[in-house]
Amino acid sequence: MLCGRSLPLSLRARFKLWEQGPSGRFLVLLDQSIYTGTNFSLTALLALLAGVLPLGHYAIIASIAALLSSVFVGLVLDPLIVFASAPAARRVRFALLKLSAAISMTALAVAVGLEILNRLFVLPALADIAFATVIFAGQSVVLCHKRNAYINGQVLSSLYSSIRYAAAAFLVVALVWLVAAVEVWTVVVAIGAASCASSLVWFRSILRIPTRVLTYLMKAPGLVRYALWSSVISVPSAVAVQSIYWIADVQAGRLAVGQIKVLEQLMVPFVQIMQMLSLPDQVAASKAFSRGDVSELIALSGRRTGQQLKYCLLYCLGLVAFLSAAQGITVQAVPLTAAIIYSVCVIAQSVAIPRNVVLRAARRPKFIAFGYVVMVMVMIVSGILAVPSTVIGAVAALSCAWAANVFVLQLGQNSLIRAHGLKA
Secondary structure, three states: OOOOOOOOHHHHHHHHHHHOOHHHHHHHHHHHHHHHHHHHHHHHHHHHHHOHHHHHHHHHHHHHHHHHHHHHHHHHHHHHHHOOOOHHHHHHHHHHHHHHHHHHHHHHHHHHHHHHHHHHHOOHHHHHHHHHHHHHHHHHHHHHHHHHHHHOOOHHHHHHHHHHHHHHHHHHHHHHHHHOOOOHHHHHHHHHHHHHHHHHHHHHHHHOOOOOHHHHHHHOOOHHHHHHHHHHHHHHHHHHHHHHHHHHHHHOOHHHHHHHHHHHHHHHHHHHHHHHHOHHHHHHHHHHHHOOOHHHHHHHHHHHHHHHHHHHHHHHHHHHHHHHHHOOOOOOOOOHHHHHHHHHHHHHHHHHHHHHHHHHHOOOHHHHHHHHHHHHHHHHHHHHHHOOOOHHHHHHHHHHHHHHHHHHHHHHHHHHHHHOOOOO
16 A cells, blocks of 8 residues: 555545546546646637737746745645644644635735736736736635645545636636637636636635634644745745746747747646656655665656656657647747757656655755756856847756756755665
8 A cells, every 4th residue: 555644644635546546546637637727728728819929928927926826835735735644733734724815815915906006107017916916816725725625535526626617717718708809817817717616615614714823833843844944945946947937038028938838838738747647656755765765766766767758758759740730820839949949848857756756755855945946046047148039048048957957856866875875
């Protein structure tokens, strides 16, 4: 059995489903596919109905939302998994959920305030931040709802919330398309409406729970320290990945930002599947390290790296073939050279995932955090000093940054090997 009692309850709940065979695995993958597929489809519809330039505008907004979400993941979502592993931790879990609700409501209030300031002083940057804050507020509620459902072993509840999310999002886009042009605000409103349809009832139930947030959070042993470490990892990772949009916006223009977003969205399905399939590895790796079997950790990393590289190369070849055939569809098609170079990013992520699994299982988060910090530095240096004003140059900078991240993760894995007297 993969699911040991020492594992977080949310992970045990997921992997009980995985161990039940194809039906359990299908439900988990279906849930994740509907939710992430909806967000992917919204950006694809924006590009199709409005063009690549508005997509570039939305990419900047989404990057700000991702930065806000990285703080939320570090302070709330990751601790929610680790510190909700037993019935005795229910109060801590409810406290974290109440904290997440307070953060979401504050984000909505900030968004309203920014929009009022924009109307008074006509500052487009404030409007973009307001849109990003709305996206963050909605997505944070949905993610907490789904995470709590997994903690309780209620994958069907999470699946139904994803279905409601998708239905509401597409309904909003369809209604707008019938009466007006689809623009950036359409996607923001669609995400907000989808979040309400998905999780508003659950959100109201959380608000009614009488929980003293700070008291229970401060009493949980190690929670604050873990949350800070988790933030150290999640925030640099978001900056590293999203900074490409900010640099490209300055160096190459909004069209290049949209083209990079197209490439990212085309790669999202593969990366999401690989991350989902790595979750059983995380359980196996944690159990191997707990019994001192570091050699099995390293062997698992090698096996998964080979498998994921094989799938990655097939996916990238298919994507390049698709873009090659689509070059004549639109004048603003993504350059084929950029797609080929961007494949290096996906290959690097395929190599990085197993090493992330090993370092987390071995309780060495410092190498993961340092890897993302190095990635940010490489991204900034190559993006500002070396990138020409084209999408190809921006993508090349991102590829260099991902390669640097993998290099640091490999150093971390090598240090683990040396520490236990093993051969690389």
